[in-house]
Amino acid sequence: MRAAFFDSFGSPDVLTIGDIPKPDLRPGEVLMRVATSGINPSDVKRRAGWGGAAWPGHRIVAHCDGAGEVVAAADAVGQPWVGRRAWLWSVPGRTFLRPTIEYGTAAEWLAVPVANLAPLPDGVDYRVGACLGVPAITAHFAVFADGPVAGKTVLVQGGGGAVGELAVQMASAAGAQVIATARSDARAAIARAGGAECVIDTRAADADEAVLAACPDGIDRLIEVDFGANIDFDMRVIATGGMIVSYSSTSQPNPVIPYYALQRKAALIRLVSNYILSPQSIGAAVDHITTMLEAGSLRPTIATDMPLAAIADAHRAQEKGMSGKIVLQCSE
Numbered sequence: 001m002r003a004a005f006f007d008s009f010g011s012p013d014v015l016t017i018g019d020i021p022k023p024d025l026r027p028g029e030v031l032m033r034v035a036t037s038g039i040n041p042s043d044v045k046r047r048a049g050w051g052g053a054a055w056p057g058h059r060i061v062a063h064c065d066g067a068g069e070v071v072a073a074a075d076a077v078g079q080p081w082v083g084r085r086a087w088l089w090s091v092p093g094r095t096f097l098r099p100t101i102e103y104g105t106a107a108e109w110l111a112v113p114v115a116n117l118a119p120l121p122d123g124v125d126y127r128v129g130a131c132l133g134v135p136a137i138t139a140h141f142a143v144f145a146d147g148p149v150a151g152k153t154v155l156v157q158g159g160g161g162a163v164g165e166l167a168v169q170m171a172s173a174a175g176a177q178v179i180a181t182a183r184s185d186a187r188a189a190i191a192r193a194g195g196a197e198c199v200i201d202t203r204a205a206d207a208d209e210a211v212l213a214a215c216p217d218g219i220d221r222l223i224e225v226d227f228g229a230n231i232d233f234d235m236r237v238i239a240t241g242g243m244i245v246s247y248s249s250t251s252q253p254n255p256v257i258p259y260y261a262l263q264r265k266a267a268l269i270r271l272v273s274n275y276i277l278s279p280q281s282i283g284a285a286v287d288h289i290t291t292m293l294e295a296g297s298l299r300p301t302i303a304t305d306m307p308l309a310a311i312a313d314a315h316r317a318q319e320k321g322m323s324g325k326i327v328l329q330c331s332e
Helices: 041-048 133-144 162-173 185-194 207-214 227-237 259-263 279-295 308-319
Strands: 002-006 016-019 029-038 059-061 065-073 085-088 109-113 117-119 153-156 177-181 198-200 219-224 238-246 268-271 302-307 325-329
Touching (some): 065 109, 065 133, 133 162, 133 219, 133 279, 162 185, 162 219, 185 198, 207 227, 219 227, 227 238, 308 325
Parallel strands (some): 219 238, 238 268
Antiparallel strands (some): 002 016, 002 059, 029 109, 029 325, 065 085
């Protein structure tokens, strides 16, 4: 089958299009004809060997999010999924690993554990399905892990990004007063369209004052895209007893925090890793995401879709910070 893979870490040039064996099914798995593969920042980081990761010693088929049609099952566990449209979430490096190839979604076919499947409602495009796994599950946990947000103030840092946009939509639909930050007009427009009542450019000298003008008592729940870069700002706007929920700290992997300023507000900090959430958290996220998809209230912005053969260009566009998701078409 045709796939996009890499045999070493490096620039987008390490990505290769070629034929690899179609994966055999193991117990508890189904065979998906992959229609679309989504690109996340984590996919780009992994291809680049971000953080000094050691090469695992096997070929890696790119990407962990995607959508398609289930066409076969290994056993009775997966049989109810046959013929259904689905999207998937995965644990890179483990879920799809065979002896010499780690299978990802940038391929025509994929063996998927039933536990990693979620239904894609009729009428929802496969391109949307490819945008859900990492961003939507992360956004759901960040917004709701510490209880309902109705009537609360929620600030989403990077509200025009992949996770941020969906967090804005979820919090807004749940009855929160949602403020977002963005650093470009295009991303500000995405956040506003998702339900942010105001969008603030954090590059402005008075950005924290603008947040507090909109929310005088401070922010109850702050969803953070870059903890190390923004913690001083977050400290100034968080409410007493407020929660900072962070899912990344790319610019400063080993951040220093203003301990006593946060302590004086009795602020709470929660760190999120999508890949180690409990089955209960994943199940709650999938149920909520499905409901919002059926209602048409979860709408990831898709910047462009490209053929699988253009994966290197797609990674370059992702690295440059294209506004909206980039989706690859995997099936001809």
